[in-house]
Amino acid sequence: MATARLKDEELADRALELFRRLGYEATSLNQIAEVTGLEKASLYYRYPGGKEAIVMAVAQRVGAWFEGNVFEALKQGGEPGDRIELVSSRLREFYGDGTKPCVLETLSLPGGPVALQVALRGALEQWLHAFTGIAMECGLERAAAESCAEQALIEIEGSLVLGRVMGEKRYFLRTLAGLAEKLGAA
Amino acid sequence: MATARLKDEELADRALELFRRLGYEATSLNQIAEVTGLEKASLYYRYPGGKEAIVMAVAQRVGAWFEGNVFEALKQGGEPGDRIELVSSRLREFYGDGTKPCVLETLSLPGGPVALQVALRGALEQWLHAFTGIAMECGLERAAAESCAEQALIEIEGSLVLGRVMGEKRYFLRTLAGLAEKLGAA
DNA sequence: GTCTATAGCTTGATAGAC
DNA sequence: GTCTATCAAGCTATAGAC
Secondary structure, eight states: OOOOSSOHHHHHHHHHHHHHHHOTTTOOHHHHHHHHTOOHHHHHHHOTTHHHHHHHHHHHHHHHHHIIIIITTTTSSSOHHHHHHHHHHHHHHHTGGGTSOOHHHHTTSTTSOHHHHHHHHHHHHHHHHHHHHHHHHTTOOHHHHHHHHHHHHHHHHHHHHHHHHHTOSHHHHHHHHTHHHHTTOO | OOOOSSOHHHHHHHHHHHHHHHOTTTOOHHHHHHHHTOOHHHHHHHOTTHHHHHHHHHHHHHHHHHIIIIIHHHHSSSOHHHHHHHHHHHHHHHTGGGTSOOHHHHTTSTTSOHHHHHHHHHHHHHHHHHHHHHHHHTTOOHHHHHHHHHHHHHHHHHHHHHHHHHTOSHHHHHHHHTHHHHTTOO
16 A cells, blocks of 8 residues: 555644634635645545544544643642643643634534534543642642632633734733642642 | 615624624525525625625624623723623623623634724723723722733633533633622622 | 546625516 | 526535546
8 A cells, every 4th residue: 555645643733723723614625635735535535534534533633632741641640730830831832822722612613523522522521620630639629629620721711712812822821820829739 | 765674783683693603704695694584695785795794794783782781881880899790691691691602702713804803802902991990990900900801801701612612501600600709899 | 545627516796687 | 675596616525547
């Protein structure tokens, strides 16, 4: 078999940048073909399910990244506060210092496959669970920890939205700077 | 001249429900024609500028609603806390108890006319200014009041996003319940 | 495994009857 | 003021050459 010109991971990474900025409906296969350097027919060869299959691959890749770089990192040893700071820097990277939208926001707009909405909800649940866990390690009761985790995620999503509207990244950066305190770390 | 079948305000209201849920790009003239009961050609007669003109009319109408029901209400007499509670109930109405997205979020996705992005930014600035004003009336210094206003809007936007992903309205309702306290009211 | 070419549909937008 | 009919361009998706 001939070798693929572009690795699946790189293809998903490039498609991700389109989907997260435009949402599912507004992203076209022509645009994906353009940023990947492949023709549409080649995309269908690698993803017979078409656009829906591509966005699901993108979602899976993002999910894997969060699993390894956020959820897992929050469970490692060391001071809880240090772990949160590490995760904070990872998030700063993923969101381009607040210049790149969250896939939970843009891909949750109507139009995409139902499986995508299910995946997004599951990812958000995992994220909430991970934040709740670290908040409890910081000494909070379960109910309080869950509340703090929800509040932290609300602030992350909201600051990204305000940042996009205003063209400023300071909302997001300030939110991340206060993340450790928000989750109960001294 | 013959009479219009549908008043401009009603037309904008119905188009708003599409635009706020799907964003600019993903909303089609066919859909607008369907919910208004007009044919596409009739829409072009009333808005020669097409989809861009319609979304600008929608933005203007939403801006006027916020001007009269939120910004103005925050400047009226009476206890600051009471005014915030009144505005809170207005917001609960506008966002369908947290089931309807914010136009600042969905219409700020790329693809729409530049004038729309400018209008959205201006509206957010007005909103921030109004929240800052009421927070200062509650006794906060300007800097602190501005910070609280930003935080309040971040929570409103973020809670709407989480609510959409999870299919729950409690995030938004809880945010509104804490709005007065957030803005410095006893 | 990628390509060119194309089918069939939907889009935003226009012309012209009533 | 609204309609039917139509256009060119874009869309998703497929067939078949290499």
